[in-house]
Amino acid sequence: MELLKIDKITKTVSGTIEITGSKSETNRLLVLQQFYPNLKIENTSNSDDAILMQKALVNTTSEVNIGHAGTAMRFLTSYFSVKENSEVILTGSHRMKNRPVKILVDALTSLGADIQYVEKEGYPPLKIKGKKLTKGVVEIEGNVSSQYISSLLLVAPTLQNGLKLKFKGEITSVPYIKMTLALLAELGVELSWDDDTILIQPKPTIEDKTVVVESDWSSASYYYSLVALSPNSEVKLSSYKQHSLQGDSVLANIYKNLGVETTFENNSIILKNTGHLNPSKLMDLNLIGAPDIAQTIVVTCFGLGMECYLTGLHTLKIKETDRLVALKTEIEKLGGKVEITNETLQLASSKIINENISIATYDDHRMAMAFAPLATRVSIAIEEANVVSKSYPTFWEDFKKVTS
Numbered sequence: 001m002e003l004l005k006i007d008k009i010t011k012t013v014s015g016t017i018e019i020t021g022s023k024s025e026t027n028r029l030l031v032l033q034q035f036y037p038n039l040k041i042e043n044t045s046n047s048d049d050a051i052l053m054q055k056a057l058v059n060t061t062s063e064v065n066i067g068h069a070g071t072a073m074r075f076l077t078s079y080f081s082v083k084e085n086s087e088v089i090l091t092g093s094h095r096m097k098n099r100p101v102k103i104l105v106d107a108l109t110s111l112g113a114d115i116q117y118v119e120k121e122g123y124p125p126l127k128i129k130g131k132k133l134t135k136g137v138v139e140i141e142g143n144v145s146s147q148y149i150s151s152l153l154l155v156a157p158t159l160q161n162g163l164k165l166k167f168k169g170e171i172t173s174v175p176y177i178k179m180t181l182a183l184l185a186e187l188g189v190e191l192s193w194d195d196d197t198i199l200i201q202p203k204p205t206i207e208d209k210t211v212v213v214e215s216d217w218s219s220a221s222y223y224y225s226l227v228a229l230s231p232n233s234e235v236k237l238s239s240y241k242q243h244s245l246q247g248d249s250v251l252a253n254i255y256k257n258l259g260v261e262t263t264f265e266n267n268s269i270i271l272k273n274t275g276h277l278n279p280s281k282l283m284d285l286n287l288i289g290a291p292d293i294a295q296t297i298v299v300t301c302f303g304l305g306m307e308c309y310l311t312g313l314h315t316l317k318i319k320e321t322d323r324l325v326a327l328k329t330e331i332e333k334l335g336g337k338v339e340i341t342n343e344t345l346q347l348a349s350s351k352i353i354n355e356n357i358s359i360a361t362y363d364d365h366r367m368a369m370a371f372a373p374l375a376t377r378v379s380i381a382i383e384e385a386n387v388v389s390k391s392y393p394t395f396w397e398d399f400k401k402v403t404s
């Protein structure tokens with residue numbers, strides 16, 4: 001699928017959709033399942049990134065190519081470092097070769113790992129020779145990506161003395177670190193987090209355990225946007241919990257201010273357009289804990305003609321693309337006005353002026369999915385629409401189901 005043209009939506013948005021398990025939870029549990037084979041996982045993510053992860057973990061060849069899957073790249077760096085007697089080249093897409101891993105590689109090397117850069121220092125591909133790591137204390141910078149920390153935490157209970165991890169400076173995307181710790185705790189790993197130090201005790205085996213993954217909140221964000229932009233709309237999504245491990249569940253609170261009410265019913269959430277919205281209100285949010293929903297929120301505000309000021313966005317520059325630049329470029333094509341710095345984005349209250357604009361997606365699934373709800377306003381086209389498969393392969397079928 002190359003260019004996907006979406007006609008202006010005229011129908012009231014409604015319907016029921018099943019979304020598969022969180023990509024983040026799935027990728028953590030898949031690593032843990034290698035250490036604890038009696039762990040069973042249900043409602044796993046059907047995303048490309050989870051499938052790539054699953055294949056990489058059972059790889060027997062000399063090279064693993066992880067494509068665009070950043071979380072998988074970071075988690076596998078630690079996984080292969082502790083896999084004794086293995087040797088692998090861990091590589092990825094062109095973009096992956098420009099997403100930094102030095103902080104993680106330095107931390108693993110200080111624990112005794114054998115990792116070499118194959119091309120550019122600080123970036124994949126990596127040549128990793130797996131060995132027993134005998135050290136158990138590490139210091140790490142926390143402000144670039146939480147994935148480095150989660151990566152270390154996931155292998156920590158397999159180290160002979162566990163791990164004492166001390167942060168240097170601020171920490172970004174904290175809910176993802178808490179998710180990692182919560183999953184370890186669910187498997188019976190003893191751990192603590194006090195001030196700047198996390199302690200993980202060794203855990204060679206676990207009791208039989210089945211974990212049912214909650215569905216993906218980042219994927220749910222596109223329906224929040226669609227409902228916010230569509231009067232009288234109602235969409236039901238399964239399977240969600242009121243007490244989520246996913247930081248993106250903050251969506252339910254954020255979208256209250258964008259006219260969407262969330263009701264938890266059995267295992268589902270029902271999103272309803274309340275019609276209560278004050279478009280002259282400024283959306284002023286710090287998204288340091290939920291970076292993946294930034295694009296969705298900016299586009300919703302643009303569609304509603306609202307001003308929005310987002311902070312805590314410094315990690316967006318090193319994701320699938322530079323998401324700050326991508327947002328500015330594409331919103332301005334439609335007639336909006338956006339100002340960005342390295343960590344903030346300001347959207348002026350503006351109207352969509354141009355129709356039938358083709359939105360570039362920059363190999364970024366979230367660019368495609370975030371802009372789709374603007375079809376409630378104008379006919380629009382999405383370039384390379386199949387990029388969505390990175391996290392949500394059935395997105396277009398599901399989107400069509402509730403919009404036509």
Ligand SMILES: O=C(O)C1=C[C@@H](OP(=O)(O)O)[C@@H](O)[C@H](O)C1
Nearest residue numbers: 024071145146147173176291315
């Ligand atoms: O640990 C995870 O599953 C993730 C952590 C976040 O990355 P950063 O910590 O790099 O912001 C997030 O953006 C990514 O999509 C998934």
Ligand SMILES: C=C(OP(=O)(O)O)C(=O)O
Nearest residue numbers: 068069070071072292319
């Ligand atoms: C940033 C993302 O993923 P990753 O870092 O795993 O490529 C994402 O899914 O938005």
